[in-house]
Amino acid sequence: xxxxxxxxxxxxxxxxxxxxxxxxxxxxxxxxxxxxxxxxxxxxxxxxxxxxxxxxxxxxxxxxxxxxxxxxxxxxxxxxxxxxxxxxxxxxxxxxxxxxxxxxxxxxxxxxxxxxxxxxxxxxxxxxxxxxxxxxxxxxxxxxxxxxxxxxxxxxxxxxxxxxxxxxxxxxxxxxxxxxxxxxxxxxxxxxxxxxxxxxxxxxxxxxxxxxxxxxxxxxxxxxxxxxxxxxxxxxxxxxxxxxxxxxxxxxxxxxxxxxxxxxxxxxxxxxxxxxxxxxxxxxxxxxxxxxxxxxxxxxxxxxxxxxxxxxxxxxxxxxxxxxxxxxxxxxxxxxxxxxxxxxxxxxxxxxxxxxxxxxxxxx
Numbered sequence: 001x002x003x004x005x006x007x008x009x010x011x012x013x014x015x016x017x018x019x020x021x022x023x024x025x026x027x028x029x030x031x032x033x034x035x036x037x038x039x040x041x042x043x044x045x046x047x048x049x050x051x052x053x054x055x056x057x058x059x060x061x062x063x064x065x066x067x068x069x070x071x072x073x074x075x076x077x078x079x080x081x082x083x084x085x086x087x088x089x090x091x092x093x094x095x096x097x098x099x100x101x102x103x104x105x106x107x108x109x110x111x112x113x114x115x116x117x118x119x120x121x122x123x124x125x126x127x128x129x130x131x132x133x134x135x136x137x138x139x140x141x142x143x144x145x146x147x148x149x150x151x152x153x154x155x156x157x158x159x160x161x162x163x164x165x166x167x168x169x170x171x172x173x174x175x176x177x178x179x180x181x182x183x184x185x186x187x188x189x190x191x192x193x194x195x196x197x198x199x200x201x202x203x204x205x206x207x208x209x210x211x212x213x214x215x216x217x218x219x220x221x222x223x224x225x226x227x228x229x230x231x232x233x234x235x236x237x238x239x240x241x242x243x244x245x246x247x248x249x250x251x252x253x254x255x256x257x258x259x260x261x262x263x264x265x266x267x268x269x270x271x272x273x274x275x276x277x278x279x280x281x282x283x284x285x286x287x288x289x290x291x292x293x294x295x296x297x298x299x300x301x302x303x304x305x306x307x308x309x310x311x312x313x314x315x316x317x318x319x320x321x322x323x324x325x326x327x328x329x330x331x332x333x334x335x336x337x338x339x340x341x342x343x344x345x346x347x348x349x350x351x352x353x354x355x356x357x358x359x360x361x362x363x364x
Contacts, residue, residue: 003208009053013234015212017053019205020046026196027054031127031169034194035160038184039173041198042311042324044235047173048131050198052085055129055171061087064095064115065129068136087123094118107138108152108172109159116168125167133172150184157191175308197313199322201232203362213237221247228355231326248348254327255351259343261307265300273341276300281332284310288318330355 006017027050030037039047048067055063065085086092098118099106106114112128120126130136133153139145153172160170174184185195201209210223219241229247230236240247262276271279283289283301291298301321304310309328310321323329330351335343 003205005208011049013213013237014216015209018209019201020050023050023196023198024054028058030194030196031171035169035192036157037171038195039171039198040195042200042233043175043308044233045198045200046234047198051129051171051173055127059127062123062125063087063127063129064091064119065131068130068132091119091122094122104137107136108133108149109156111136112156112170120167127169127171129171131173134174150187153184154187157188157193161192203227203232206232209234210237224356224359225352228359229325229327229352247352251327251348251351254325255331255343255346257307258309258328258331261304261309265303268303269296269300274339277332277335277340280304281336283321284323284329284332288315288320290318327351327355
């Protein structure tokens with residue numbers, strides 16, 4: 001099967017749009033049936049790029065998007081212009097006028113309706129895309145910021161479900177760790193809301209994307225290294241292509257984060273050091289579990305999700321936890337094989353060698 005590629009579209013990486021045919025179809029179907037759709041998944045897999053592509057290619061004349069993370073960094077309403085995608089200058093200026101002087105006080109609900117009130121007469125049916133909504137300026141710097149973001153999310157879902165604005169659809173993209181660990185799915189149950197999980201790209205599609213990126217911008221790191229460490233997550237290309245040292249730094253950061261997460265799990269679940277490693281390796285090795293029958297293993301999975309080590313996938317056979325990055329499973333595999341009580345003795349060189357070996361073996 002050939003790889004889908006749109007050579008006439010440029011992503012923020014500066015390459016064509018690849019793959020995601022199934023996700024595009026699912027997003028189209030969900031937005032046709034539900035008023036609020038939450039797109040979530042591991043970091044850097046291309047959630048935002050998927051929605052941007054879908055909106056611009058299929059709904060250009062009614063698609064409005066705001067990048068909350070960059071908006072928060074700018075902390076000025078004038079900065080919205082740089083991070084606002086809208087079908088024309090008139091729409092953009094109308095939204096800017098509505099948000100001026102109110103930006104820092106607007107949460108998700110206020111942002112959506114303030115913007116929609118200004119453009120509904122111009123656009124009619126409107127699709128708003130808010131990227132990383134929990135990073136809006138209103139929630140920044142507050143201890144209860146994430147909880148407030150979730151309260152606003154539920155309020156928006158409730159408002160949209162009442163069908164007061166039947167021409168309004170909202171798509172949100174959020175990091176998987178935030179969305180799953182905060183149990184947002186439970187809060188949204190019963191409203192006109194659905195969610196779409198975006199996972200890593202398959203190897204064939206990612207290889208095609210990598211090839212174009214390397215040819216256009218250069219890459220000092222080979223494909224097997226990047227795919228073995230970060231998997232099919234395009235967002236890591238710029239960092240990992242810079243140098244071998246960048247790859248080693250990511251492995252070292254991953255090792256430290258995983259070790260810290262296991263320490264938290266040991267304390268919370270009463271596990272021994274080696275037991276925590278063995279159970280985590282078993283969990284991220286692909287085993288499907290029934291949460292009610294294996295509550296401790298399920299709780300371990302939830303803790304790894306909270307720390308952005310894993311992400312959950314609901315399947316017919318049960319719940320499966322997958323590593324956010326392949327290197328997490330590689331580190332656990334090495335430690336389990338060598339019966340270690342800690343990950344900190346594993347060198348980046350050894351972990352990278354194992355990761356590359358697995359990619360080459362699968363290719364063969």
